[in-house]
Amino acid sequence: xxxxxxxxxxxxxxxxxxxxxxxxxxxxxxxxxxxxxxxxxxxxxxxxxxxxxxxxxxxxxxxxxxxxxxxxxxxxxxxxxxxxxxxxxxxxxxxxxxxxxxxxxxxxxxxxxxxxxxxxxxxxxxxxxxxxxxxxxxxxxxxxxxxxxxxxxxxxxxxxxxxxxxxxxxxxxxxxxxxxxxxxxxxxxxxxxxxxxxxxxxxxxxxxxxxxxxxxxxxxxxxxxxxxxxxxxxxxxxxxxxxxxxxxxxxxxxxxxxxxxx
Numbered sequence: 083x084x085x086x087x088x089x090x091x092x093x094x095x096x097x098x099x100x101x102x103x104x105x106x107x108x109x110x111x112x113x114x115x116x117x118x119x120x121x122x123x124x125x126x127x128x129x130x131x132x133x134x135x136x137x138x139x140x141x142x143x144x145x146x147x148x149x150x151x152x153x154x155x156x157x158x159x160x161x162x163x164x165x166x167x168x169x170x171x172x173x174x175x176x177x178x179x180x181x182x183x184x185x186x187x188x189x190x191x192x193x194x195x196x197x198x199x200x201x202x203x204x205x206x207x208x209x210x211x212x213x214x215x216x217x218x219x220x221x222x223x224x225x226x227x228x229x230x231x232x233x234x235x236x237x238x239x240x241x242x243x244x245x246x247x248x249x250x251x252x253x254x255x256x257x258x259x260x261x262x263x264x265x266x267x268x269x270x271x272x273x274x275x276x277x278x279x280x281x282x283x284x285x286x287x288x289x290x291x292x293x294x295x296x297x298x299x300x301x302x303x304x305x306x307x308x309x310x311x312x313x314x315x316x317x318x319x320x321x322x323x324x325x326x327x328x329x330x331x332x333x334x335x336x337x338x339x340x341x342x343x344x
Contacts, residue, residue, distance in 0.1 A: 088193065088209075091137070091140050092194060095136055096196045097198070103167065107176075107178060109175075111176070121171060123167065126150050126166045127150055130164070133162070133164045134148065143158070146164065147161055148163070148166065149286070149288045150166055159189055161187050163186075163187060164184045164288060165181075165183040166182065167180050168264035168289070169181060172263075181200075181264045181267050182196075182198045183198075183291075184292060185292040185295065185315070187315045191314075195292030195296045197293070204217060206270040208273075208295050208299035210299065221300045222275055223275055223297070223302040224276075226326060227329070229278075232277075232278040232329075233257075234252070234280060235260050235265070237261070238282055238289075243337070244341070245281055248340045252336060266289070269322075272302055272325065273302060275326075279323065279324060279330075279333055280323075280325075282324075289322075290319055291316075294315060297325075302325055304323070304324050305334070307320055308334075
């Protein structure tokens with residue numbers, strides 16, 4: 083039997099996950115807490131199980147690294163990296179801004195990514211070397227060369243480094259920040275040219291892999307918070323900066339100037 087195309091499987095899973103998210107979305111949603119800051123819902127688990135089942139059906143020798151349960155081996159050449167519901171805080175409290183995110187990496191390098199907002203039916207996708215798209219329309223990062231009057235996203239501000247001072251200094255340069263969306267959504271909006279950059283201070287690959295290929299294929303630049311290009315996206319990463327490319331070095335300098343110990 084002919085192996086299914088990777089992107090076809092990714093897009094199909096995104097749509098199926100979106101149906102589940104919309105069906106289960108309600109105020110007063112039951113949730114449990116993995117720790118004091120991380121809720122998990124039945125929707126997270128159902129979508130996670132769907133991804134595990136479908137990937138193993140199509141690609142039995144591929145690994146899966148997912149937020150709510152893995153089938154992962156460090157020896158695998160191909161690894162699917164999934165966040166079943168990115169933005170569970172919002173989703174579980176009746177705020178319709180969560181996304182489904184899925185990436186495929188080969189030897190640690192992202193080959194494709196999809197990010198799906200099922201509430202607005204916005205499907206962001208990219209394959210390495212083939213450009214980035216939202217609902218089939220080509221995306222391009224902004225060409226804005228200055229910080230003044232730009233909008234940027236910010237997520238998980240204190241795990242890797244303290245990003246609050248970065249925000250404070252950026253405010254002084256006329257930057258406006260949005261902090262309440264899923265980090266994948268904010269990064270996808272960089273690819274779409276709506277945001278000039280997104281900062282992420284976490285370390286989990288499932289929060290970064292899909293965004294990395296989508297932003298890069300839209301003409302942007304993606305590094306960790308030190309300015310390094312991660313060698314592998316199936317291991318922990320020291321945060322992420324996605325930008326339109328033009329502002330990237332200035333933003334890295336701003337991080338270095340503002341950096342304070344946690």
